[in-house]
Amino acid sequence: MGSGIAELALASGHPVVLCDCRDTALGSARRAVFHGLTHRDGRNPVSDGGAGAAIRRLTPTVRLGDLAVCDLVVEAVVEDIGTKMQVLRDLERHCHAGTVLATNTSSLPVGRLSECLEYPGRFAGLHFFNPVSTMKLVEVVRAPATREATVQALYERVLGWGKRPVHVADSPGFIVNRVARPFYCEPQRLLDEGVADIRQIDAIFRHCGGFRMGPFELMDLIGNEVNLAVTRSLYEAFGKAPKFRPGALQASMVEAGNLGRKSGKGWYEYADGRKGVPAGCRSGYRPDHIEVPDDMDMARELAALARDAGIRVVRVPEGGAIRMDGFALALTDGRSARCRSIDSGEKFVLFDMAVDYTGGSHVAIAVDPSTDESLLCQAAGFFNALGKTVIAIGDTPGMCLMATVCMMVNEAADCIEQGVTNQDCVDLAMRLGANHPLGPMAWAERVGVDSIRTVLSNMQREGDPDRYRCSTLIEAWADCSGGDFPRLA
Numbered sequence: 001m002g003s004g005i006a007e008l009a010l011a012s013g014h015p016v017v018l019c020d021c022r023d024t025a026l027g028s029a030r031r032a033v034f035h036g037l038t039h040r041d042g043r044n045p046v047s048d049g050g051a052g053a054a055i056r057r058l059t060p061t062v063r064l065g066d067l068a069v070c071d072l073v074v075e076a077v078v079e080d081i082g083t084k085m086q087v088l089r090d091l092e093r094h095c096h097a098g099t100v101l102a103t104n105t106s107s108l109p110v111g112r113l114s115e116c117l118e119y120p121g122r123f124a125g126l127h128f129f130n131p132v133s134t135m136k137l138v139e140v141v142r143a144p145a146t147r148e149a150t151v152q153a154l155y156e157r158v159l160g161w162g163k164r165p166v167h168v169a170d171s172p173g174f175i176v177n178r179v180a181r182p183f184y185c186e187p188q189r190l191l192d193e194g195v196a197d198i199r200q201i202d203a204i205f206r207h208c209g210g211f212r213m214g215p216f217e218l219m220d221l222i223g224n225e226v227n228l229a230v231t232r233s234l235y236e237a238f239g240k241a242p243k244f245r246p247g248a249l250q251a252s253m254v255e256a257g258n259l260g261r262k263s264g265k266g267w268y269e270y271a272d273g274r275k276g277v278p279a280g281c282r283s284g285y286r287p288d289h290i291e292v293p294d295d296m297d298m299a300r301e302l303a304a305l306a307r308d309a310g311i312r313v314v315r316v317p318e319g320g321a322i323r324m325d326g327f328a329l330a331l332t333d334g335r336s337a338r339c340r341s342i343d344s345g346e347k348f349v350l351f352d353m354a355v356d357y358t359g360g361s362h363v364a365i366a367v368d369p370s371t372d373e374s375l376l377c378q379a380a381g382f383f384n385a386l387g388k389t390v391i392a393i394g395d396t397p398g399m400c401l402m403a404t405v406c407m408m409v410n411e412a413a414d415c416i417e418q419g420v421t422n423q424d425c426v427d428l429a430m431r432l433g434a435n436h437p438l439g440p441m442a443w444a445e446r447v448g449v450d451s452i453r454t455v456l457s458n459m460q461r462e463g464d465p466d467r468y469r470c471s472t473l474i475e476a477w478a479d480c481s482g483g484d485f486p487r488l489a
């Protein structure tokens with residue numbers, strides 16, 4: 001991370017002193033910086049004389065005292081509180097009074113680190129994302145003692161480097177690592193419970209959710225040990241909150257050295273470089289006609305597809321589900337298909353949320369397990385007739401994408417309510433810091449804040465009441481907005 005940040009500052013025309021206690025690390029950092037400077041994309045060219053001039057502005061050193069000339073020092077040593085405090089204490093001793101000190105920590109409390117300093121007002125968190133050269137976001141973390149001028153100076157500096165800074169109050173995981181946790185924790189729970197396998201889950205996120213990568217692919221790319229460490233630190237910081245409970249399977253994989261891509265094996269095996277795709281569920285069934293209610297949000301999209309497929313569509317004023325040949329087909333509302341069948345006395349098949357039912361290639365479905373196989377074939381056949389690949393997963397409250405998205409929105413709402421961030425910053429942070437297709441507030445707008453509350457409360461009833469507790473802010477939004485998502489000015 002240190003070499004990435006150095007490259008960024010060099011490319012913007014600054015002289016940089018790069019300090020590491022290991023000579024060998026400095027050598028490889030210098031090579032990495034030069035490689036980065038000579039391979040920048042056209043949108044971020046090196047200013048002031050190109051890569052050659054930039055690398056001449058770099059001063060590698062093993063002596064911390066050589067940083068005394070700097071106006072800004074970004075600490076990016078190992079994630080160990082003792083080491084960081086020692087380095088920060090030494091830095092304060094060497095640097096001049098006007099130097100701004102920052103830490104790139106991902107998981108340590110910035111306020112706790114500042115306790116080792118005599119002048120904590122000039123210290124803040126500056127959380128870059130990996131790889132620094134391509135990730136746009138930087139979280140500017142204000143600790144309780146950080147002065148406004150320090151925050152402003154860091155914000156301006158990051159903007160000047162062509163990055164997008166967001167303000168964050170010092171709290172565990174800041175924005176991105178915290179709000180992204182359900183993206184890893186919910187899929188691992190589904191895997192543990194045997195609801196779906198990793199290929200199915202990754203395919204649902206990619207093809208139904210519009211994510212660039214599924215959670216298991218991404219954990220393998222990040223490194224499972226890194227991902228697990230972040231989850232563990234949030235789990236501890238939030239008093240062992242069930243929503244952040246680390247997955248047992250991931251822990252045992254890490255213990256066995258199966259870290260992901262870098263070790264050749266993680267959730268996937270990378271020997272042949274291919275991860276495979278899940279087998280879609282196929283059936284030749286095709287209903288003659290379907291009943292589509294006007295009170296179902298995505299009914300128009302599915303009705304249009306059915307009509308295009310030559311299926312007769314009968315509009316009915318209400319009913320909350322599409323009906324055909326003796327069963328009901330509905331978007332998950334947080335209840336399992338089994339629960340919904342019992343509640344209504346009808347046979348239910350559920351489908352998961354998708355960003356685009358019209359253009360999307362995949363649909364995930366779940367069937368009440370007490371019904372016979374033919375129901376699954378019928379539901380799969382219907383979606384096949386609409387041109388969709390069908391992923392059949394086990395019957396579970398909230399299904400896969402809906403459960404995960406609602407939990408991310410819930411976490412974002414908690415962050416906002418606790419003053420960690422605001423609506424705009426949380427969306428920006430999740431898009432730029434985690435590459436999500438939509439930020440949590442945009443998801444909330446799409447799903448509807450009322451529906452999110454319903455999904456969470458149904459999941460709470462059928463699942464873990466603690467894990468799926470609805471944020472009081474979502475409750476308030478749902479109560480006050482008549483179902484619309486309230487955008488703050």
Ligand SMILES: NC(=O)c1ccc[n+]([C@@H]2O[C@H](COP(=O)([O-])OP(=O)(O)OC[C@H]3O[C@@H](n4cnc5c(N)ncnc54)[C@H](O)[C@@H]3O)[C@@H](O)[C@H]2O)c1
Nearest residue numbers: 001002020021022025076077078079104105106128129130
């Ligand atoms: N790797 C990531 O994806 C990532 C992302 C965001 C933030 N971070 C944070 O950035 C920091 C660094 O992470 P990294 O992945 O680059 O770690 P790293 O282990 O690759 O690099 C840390 C460097 O610090 C040096 N170092 C250790 N003790 C030192 C000391 N006393 N004085 C000088 N140098 C010392 C080490 O020699 C090493 O080269 C951590 O706080 C981490 O949480 C990492």
